[in-house]
Amino acid sequence: MPRPSLFDRLAEQHAERARRSLVRRLRVVEAADGAYVTLGGKRLLNFASNDYLGLAQHPAVRDALIGAALQWGVGATAAPLLGGRRDEHAALEDALARWTGRERALLFTDGWAANLGTIAALIGHDDVCVEDKLNHASLIDATRLAGCELKRFRHADVDGARRQLESTPGPVAMVATDGVFSMDGDIAPLVDLAALCRAEQATLMVDDAHGLGVLGPEGAGSVAEASLTQDDVPILMATLGKALGVAGAFVAGSAALIDALVQDARTFVYATATPPALASAARAAVDVARFEGWRRDRLARVIAHFRGAAAARGLALLPSRTPIQPLIIGASDDALAVAAKLEDAGFYVPAIRPPTVADGAARLRIALTALHSGNDVERLVDAVARALA
Numbered sequence: 001m002p003r004p005s006l007f008d009r010l011a012e013q014h015a016e017r018a019r020r021s022l023v024r025r026l027r028v029v030e031a032a033d034g035a036y037v038t039l040g041g042k043r044l045l046n047f048a049s050n051d052y053l054g055l056a057q058h059p060a061v062r063d064a065l066i067g068a069a070l071q072w073g074v075g076a077t078a079a080p081l082l083g084g085r086r087d088e089h090a091a092l093e094d095a096l097a098r099w100t101g102r103e104r105a106l107l108f109t110d111g112w113a114a115n116l117g118t119i120a121a122l123i124g125h126d127d128v129c130v131e132d133k134l135n136h137a138s139l140i141d142a143t144r145l146a147g148c149e150l151k152r153f154r155h156a157d158v159d160g161a162r163r164q165l166e167s168t169p170g171p172v173a174m175v176a177t178d179g180v181f182s183m184d185g186d187i188a189p190l191v192d193l194a195a196l197c198r199a200e201q202a203t204l205m206v207d208d209a210h211g212l213g214v215l216g217p218e219g220a221g222s223v224a225e226a227s228l229t230q231d232d233v234p235i236l237m238a239t240l241g242k243a244l245g246v247a248g249a250f251v252a253g254s255a256a257l258i259d260a261l262v263q264d265a266r267t268f269v270y271a272t273a274t275p276p277a278l279a280s281a282a283r284a285a286v287d288v289a290r291f292e293g294w295r296r297d298r299l300a301r302v303i304a305h306f307r308g309a310a311a312a313r314g315l316a317l318l319p320s321r322t323p324i325q326p327l328i329i330g331a332s333d334d335a336l337a338v339a340a341k342l343e344d345a346g347f348y349v350p351a352i353r354p355p356t357v358a359d360g361a362a363r364l365r366i367a368l369t370a371l372h373s374g375n376d377v378e379r380l381v382d383a384v385a386r387a388l389a
């Protein structure tokens with residue numbers, strides 16, 4: 001038998017994907033202003049943005065970026081341990097630690113780097129990591145990189161997590177969960193998971209990419225909303241590219257945790273530091289997110305308005321009180337068809353298909369932001385109801 005060809009295999013995989021309506025299509029946004037994007041020459045009301053508070057175009061955030069770029073230039077020029085660290089990075093870490101009520105924080109270039117680097121630095125071949133089935137891909141892949149045993153539990157099922165921990169009493173154990181689930185919008189049972197971890201001497205890690213800025217007092221996130229301290233959730237991770245409207249990520253926790261990551265997190269040690277101007281922009285965004293509470297109030301009104309209007313039209317929503325409001329369609333080709341109809345009607349709501357979500361659970365992931373108005377969501381709900389009719 002001759003050796004199979006890599007590109008022949010890619011062609012077969014592509015054909016199979018196309019047959020199942022699973023081809024992903026990379027599109028370019030031609031303009032972005034407020035809640036609108038222009039795609040394919042058409043201006044669309046955007047319901048796909050994770051910029052929940054509308055900070056990506058905020059003047060203070062933009063000015064911070066420009067000001068720091070004028071001072072520092074663009075690139076950090078080196079890894080943080082080898083001359084790439086600026087006071088912009090330290091100041092941002094301090095602000096993030098204060099905001100989240102943690103002793104210290106450490107910046108990573110993005111959320112993938114934070115999760116891969118952190119989990120692989122802390123646990124290894126002899127250990128176990130227990131994860132919710134709907135956790136973000138980066139948390140799942142991190143356990144592969146760490147080489148530890150991965151045990152998964154049914155979504156939000158704390159008893160399932162308990163059984164997994166009890167079945168492996170020997171090794172050091174970590175339990176990792178999303179704070180807000182990125183494709184479902186629901187919030188993890190954090191209080192019960194923290195109690196379980198305490199009882200089982202496991203260490204809880206929460207990825208709050210979609211909770212930071214949105215939930216809790218001053219937007220400090222799902223963990224703060226649940227009144228969980230650094231002792232309850234020793235490893236808190238969140239990104240700066242969602243509600244903060246910038247880019248990057250951080251891990252927050254004890255000085256001992258951060259010291260360990262500075263030594264051993266390979267995605268921190270061996271990566272060029274975040275551009276200082278981005279750190280400066282993120283710090284400005286933290287201030288706005290934290291202290292302009294009206295943005296969260298407005299977002300809450302938009303979410304309530306959407307859920308009320310959708311219920312009135314008989315749309316089947318999931319139990320989410322966050323900006324992520326999925327509408328399950330089922331088959332991938334149906335979800336694509338509904339998304340296309342919405343685009344024709346002036347709305348950008350892309351279809352989310354397997355393997356991002358389970359087979360048969362393709363959906364519209366409607367993301368609401370403080371940039372939307374009551375009228376915007378009324379029009380969306382109306383268009384969705386018509387597209388489904």
Ligand SMILES: *Cc1c(COP(=O)(O)O)cnc(C)c1O
Binds near residue numbers: 111113239240248
């Ligand atoms: C977006 C996301 C990440 C990845 O963060 P990036 O900064 O975009 O790499 C990690 N975890 C969750 C839950 C996310 O939603």
